[in-house]
Amino acid sequence: MENRSERIKGVERRMIGEILTSFGIITEAQLESALQKQIETGEKLGNILVKRGILSEKQLIETMEYMLGIPFVHLSKINIDPEAVKLLTPQIIRLHKILPISRKKNVITLAMADPLNHQAIDDVRMATDLEVVPVLATEKEMDTAIRQYLAFRMDPNMEKILSELKQSGSKTTPGIKETQSLRVVDEAPIIRIVNSILIQAVHGHCSDIHIEAQELDIRVRFRVDGELYEVLTLPRISLAAIVSRVKIMAGMDIAEKRIPQDGRFRMMIETREVDFRVSTLPTSHGEKVVMRVLDRKNAITQIDNLGLSSVNNERLLSVSRRPHGMLLVTGPTGSGKTSTLYSVLGEINSVDKNIITLEDPIEYTLEGINQVQTNPKAGLSFASGLSSVLRQDPDIIMVGEIRDYETAQLVVQASLTGHLVLSTVHTNSAAGTVARLTDIGIEEYLLAASLAGVVSQRLVRKLCLNCCNEYVLDKSAAVRLGIPEQSGQVFYRSIGCNMCRQLGYQGRIALHEIMIMGPRVRAAINRGDSQDDLQEAAVAEGMISIRNDGIAKARQGLTSLEEIMKVVFLGA
Numbered sequence: 185m186e187n188r189s190e191r192i193k194g195v196e197r198r199m200i201g202e203i204l205t206s207f208g209i210i211t212e213a214q215l216e217s218a219l220q221k222q223i224e225t226g227e228k229l230g231n232i233l234v235k236r237g238i239l240s241e242k243q244l245i246e247t248m249e250y251m252l253g254i255p256f257v258h259l260s261k262i263n264i265d266p267e268a269v270k271l272l273t274p275q276i277i278r279l280h281k282i283l284p285i286s287r288k289k290n291v292i293t294l295a296m297a298d299p300l301n302h303q304a305i306d307d308v309r310m311a312t313d314l315e316v317v318p319v320l321a322t323e324k325e326m327d328t329a330i331r332q333y334l335a336f337r338m339d340p341n342m343e344k345i346l347s348e349l350k351q352s353g354s355k356t357t358p359g360i361k362e363t364q365s366l367r368v369v370d371e372a373p374i375i376r377i378v379n380s381i382l383i384q385a386v387h388g389h390c391s392d393i394h395i396e397a398q399e400l401d402i403r404v405r406f407r408v409d410g411e412l413y414e415v416l417t418l419p420r421i422s423l424a425a426i427v428s429r430v431k432i433m434a435g436m437d438i439a440e441k442r443i444p445q446d447g448r449f450r451m452m453i454e455t456r457e458v459d460f461r462v463s464t465l466p467t468s469h470g471e472k473v474v475m476r477v478l479d480r481k482n483a484i485t486q487i488d489n490l491g492l493s494s495v496n497n498e499r500l501l502s503v504s505r506r507p508h509g510m511l512l513v514t515g516p517t518g519s520g521k522t523s524t525l526y527s528v529l530g531e532i533n534s535v536d537k538n539i540i541t542l543e544d545p546i547e548y549t550l551e552g553i554n555q556v557q558t559n560p561k562a563g564l565s566f567a568s569g570l571s572s573v574l575r576q577d578p579d580i581i582m583v584g585e586i587r588d589y590e591t592a593q594l595v596v597q598a599s600l601t602g603h604l605v606l607s608t609v610h611t612n613s614a615a616g617t618v619a620r621l622t623d624i625g626i627e628e629y630l631l632a633a634s635l636a637g638v639v640s641q642r643l644v645r646k647l648c649l650n651c652c653n654e655y656v657l658d659k660s661a662a663v664r665l666g667i668p669e670q671s672g673q674v675f676y677r678s679i680g681c682n683m684c685r686q687l688g689y690q691g692r693i694a695l696h697e698i699m700i701m702g703p704r705v706r707a708a709i710n711r712g713d714s715q716d717d718l719q720e721a722a723v724a725e726g727m728i729s730i731r732n733d734g735i736a737k738a739r740q741g742l743t744s745l746e747e748i749m750k751v752v753f754l755g756a
Contacts, residue, residue: 260650280304397470509636651681
């Protein structure tokens, strides 16, 4: 009887494509077209067929499982041994997209999306000196599991680094001289610790890094999907050196510890550049550092991928294609307003349009768009910058935020003179934006003439699709939540599994309401109607309230009612 490796080699000789055609799963023409695409891109044949909808991932897995004699596993339903994962470095795991799931004596079981990857198996065998037994897993589950099990895993040599730090940093005391601080900063342990934190934050899809001075130690926390998690504790003696190292990277003054500072730096993480925006703040125990992770790979997307409902997607596309007017995005800090604006710019960007942005700060570099960083200390504010931008023959302008009357007045004037202007305002609803702008000093008739639309949004956590469970909302719970009309409807709740760290949630999704200027809304603004009346007029013209958008997404299983309640009042 042939062994597994012989069967795998036999499949390689026949090729997966030939096997699929022999089983009648795909046609010869489909195979030829996919092979041509493979020559052009170097992508795996199976992935091409799945992306084209010719083959389902389940069919591909079943075919490989049958022909190779390798069992298929659902990574979300098995217990993955964390000690087995530690047998391989994160670099090898990510390079080959593999994950050790268990070890018994001299055998390591390896989950793989591509069991024909002999280089991966050989690398694992050499790295562990163990016999490798591959098992099949889907690409999606592999991506999720790798992110999950490496998200909070620091450098495996961290204990050694900390030991070196204690030896080299014994000089560092609360009263350390800057000459000593610089010497400690340049030593390898500090550099390796800071780099390890930054790399891990990027790999774990973290949005913010908090380095906090405590009375006895230093706490490092990551914000993932809007929640903070503690990932590392460092010795208190290393605070001055770590803060100084970050300040040097961000071009900040390491001698100044009495006032807050802001900075920025860029770092190459594997094959991509990642920006970090740095803020320091003096506290009673020492300086606190917060770094915003600006990873372009995870932030810039297309409008179709913003999580908009089909109705809201069409409404946003229609208003973004208008030749002039104001398109405003509103919501609390960290609700994804900048990502939405960048997505709109990406949709309307073309060679025949002159697009200029005024930002504070520039979070991501957009190809083909002229981006300007404001500098209030040098006299370049949103208002003064906008005056200059209007002399640059722009078609589309993005202003980071409308904060004062002068900026608001210039934005209104620009939109009335043939420009499409995008910006953000801090309000709680789309209708509330009108009240905010009138409070600043803009007359109602100017708003009615210049405003094209307002997008209000909030971020909530997405339910883990591997473990969420459906239930029927009973009458008493519906009344308690303020949604009696939803009694008897099916919703979904979080459970928790290996793929979501037992949290029940994974990733985030936005809730939206999009108010477009129609006859009723314009008339309500001109009359100076109340916010409630304006909301009613917008709904009458097709706006889906953020409350109803949230309930609809909860019914689809995208999130839970508990998450919606955190950001939206569900009562009528």
